[in-house]
Amino acid sequence: MSWVDDVRKLKVLANADTPEDALAARNNGAEGIGLCRTEHMFFASDERIKAVRQMIMAPTVELRQQALDRLLPYQRSDFEGIFRAMDGLSVTIRLLDPPLHEFLPEGNVEEIVRELCSETGANQEDALARIEKLSEVNPMLGFRGCRLGISYPELTEMQARAIFEAAIAMTNQGVQVFPEIMVPLVGTPQELGHQVALIRQVANKVFTSMGKTIGYKIGTMIEIPRAALVADEIAEQAEFFSFGTNDLTQMTFGYSRDDVGKFIPIYLAQGILQHDPFEVLDQRGVGELVKLATERGRKARPNLKVGICGEHGGEPSSVAFFAKTGLDYVSCSPFRVPIARLAAAQVLV
Template sequence: EFTVEEGKLWLLQTRVGKRTSLAEWVIAYDMVQEGLIDEATAVRDRLTAGKLDELFKPIIQAELKDAKEPVAKGLNASPGAAVGKAVFTADDAHEWAEKGEKVILVRRETNPDDYHGMVASQGILTSAGGTNSHAAVVARGEGIPAVCGAESIRIDRKAKKLSVKGTEVKEGDWLTIDGTDGTVYAEELETEPSVLEAAILGESEARRSKLWKAYERFMKVADKQRRLRVRANADTPEQSRNARERGAQGIGLCRTEHMFLGEERAAAVRQMILADNEADEQKAYDVLEPLQKQDFLGIFEAMDGLPVTVRLLDPPLHEFLPDHTELSVEVALAEARVVKLKKKELEEKKELLAKVDELREANPMLGLRGVRLGIFKPGLYAMQVRAIADAAAELKQKGKDPRPEIMIPLVVTAEELQQMREELEPVVERILRDAGVDLHVEFGTMIELPRAAVCAGEIAEHADFFSFGTNDLSQTAFGFSRDDIGGFLGLYEERKLLPANPFATIDEPGVGRLMDIAVNEGRAANGNLHLGICGEHGGDPESVVFCDRIGLDYVSCSPFRVPVARLASAQAVMGEATTSSR
């Protein structure tokens, strides 16, 4: 606001001009071109790292976004807009997609068995779960828009429909979701494609756009300025290549549990779980090992010359078996002869149910998983390490440069890590010796439990690296379930009981302090220790600034958030904006 008095201009009041992410980049580029600001000022002051990933996603057309009223709101689990027909099972999502239909997968929550349907969908909508639920993590990793924890939605899986606020959406009805702000619309809305995504994929017209020119120019400046390296969380060769195209400098977390999906693998995993003697268990490992090796060959090749941190199997075994309730009902119906099953089939299902009963835990998150699983079934981790070492040795023989790092998860005592290294390092040494190659393979752990953080000095004596698993570290520090926090998070934020969602931004006074203790004590005990973060916080700009401040060596995040982390890392070094407010 201004006035002119006696020929003199007076500025009465100013406000920060709100700009879209697109406008930020284009305006900054134009100002640099016109000589009004330099490149460093543009990167430090004019660009918002937290809004960058929006530029890589389709969005709902602006006029429709303003005019339409959402029927529900959940958590913005994975950014971008998606439009498709509602389906209520992963199998249906896969089948409809194969026929050319665009679908939105609607579930209460997802599990590893749903993966094939999730990656076939345009978007994912769940009525339960949080921003670090299975649905959210898979969606971000695959670049699929997702809204999770939309609790006002009632899903009738048998009838294949959902209801919310008097609106009913049946299978085949149109849905639109916006994973950037968590809104859900019971209709088909038009979207606008991403110019940056098209440019990354090599589309020539998109690469001639001003936005792409701005992106290339400013990201080069950011990469020169930053201290932190940026890796990606990637589980497949395709994800690894995608991450590298977006500027990733390695893989900070490769989750091997995703490699146990698929019919052949699932059958072998089930055989391993059900085996009641070492011979039967080994038969399962013999099936899984060559399949795992092929996975690692593809990932190491895609990341040639860059580090790849492979996390050995972490989830509890029951996650690879049928749901207890569903299996119990199936057996009960067969025994009551409501459903006809052959005698042999019924006996097999009863045997399976007995094993599911045996493996059930009151709190599986704190049960038989991670390093405890490796101790309980030593053949499992040995098989995985053989596959890793064998794949790396084969590529080394071909003149490639694989750089594997083996992560043992959920360690809480120094003795756990020490004993696992004593068991697993000879496996690596034997394979490398037989292959006649010289290859450096590191062993480390994920710091994801409070005890591990405060005892980091002891653990560091047996580790080459630490990687902070801030998803689980936040859960165990707060006593919050990341899958259920959506039910009260809004109220907590409204009443200022939490400054922010601790699963989106690192809680510096609590979780951050645990990390700082681990960094200082770990490095004091082991001067060669390198440290990173592989929780989803690695792609959150505020958390990246904190990671830079406490001296981590790298952050790791979803491939699609790598550019965000690159920009945020640069701004962490460059400091606060001085000529404008981001």
């Protein structure tokens, strides 16, 4: 595969949520981590998920902060492991993205209430009220992404602190770290501005307390069509863009990823669609948004780093499109990295 890497210009990164995944990605030739999903770390042990549920159930900021203080060392330890595995390469960490109800126990309402009361000490009435408050008609378009960090700034603060403390700890051990913090589901420059200001405040506090400063970048996912249209304004705050093509496809087509199985086979059989757009990038529609956002973003910030982190990053025809569009990198599952490396090289052969 050495000739492949000599020829291609498009970098190939990997999506990895654990040190083990990161090491596997590196062994497959990944040149960094393009997407580390912090929420997956919360499910790694009973203690972690209990702390998350205590945070969700907390009726006050003080109690929520206590739960976050329990989560901090877990997050910091995970980031240390990933930075160590990717020594010398960039690691892009996405702040919490999914709706909070995904962290609740499974089962019917009575079972969920019973388990929450047992784990958090809440009474049944409070537990039921909280479950009802978290219930959403359309959670994928609801209370998630940066909306969580804006509503609960202490959540963003905890995650940013864990990232910076881990980065400095690893730097002190001789590991080269290049952290990039990614704010999810941004639709307006004001949303990103809120989170950027918060992250920079935390960075300065950590740098002062630990007596060391490191370089870092803050960017955002472009996964809402509106964000693509106002990319020039968003680029004033963002140092990099990463297209979340799974959600961007979902919101551009108006197709629910969880429900397309009911009609996509019919569309393909009748020729209404040539490909499943969640597997092969829709270049005419979603691809145009990628092009437009890249152009507008770089007009505002010429050195803007641009990539994608959906599963399209490992699909050959999609990778070819991203290379021709001038993106800097694609990020895909570790096992797809060799395919993406080959596809990126074939564009230039």
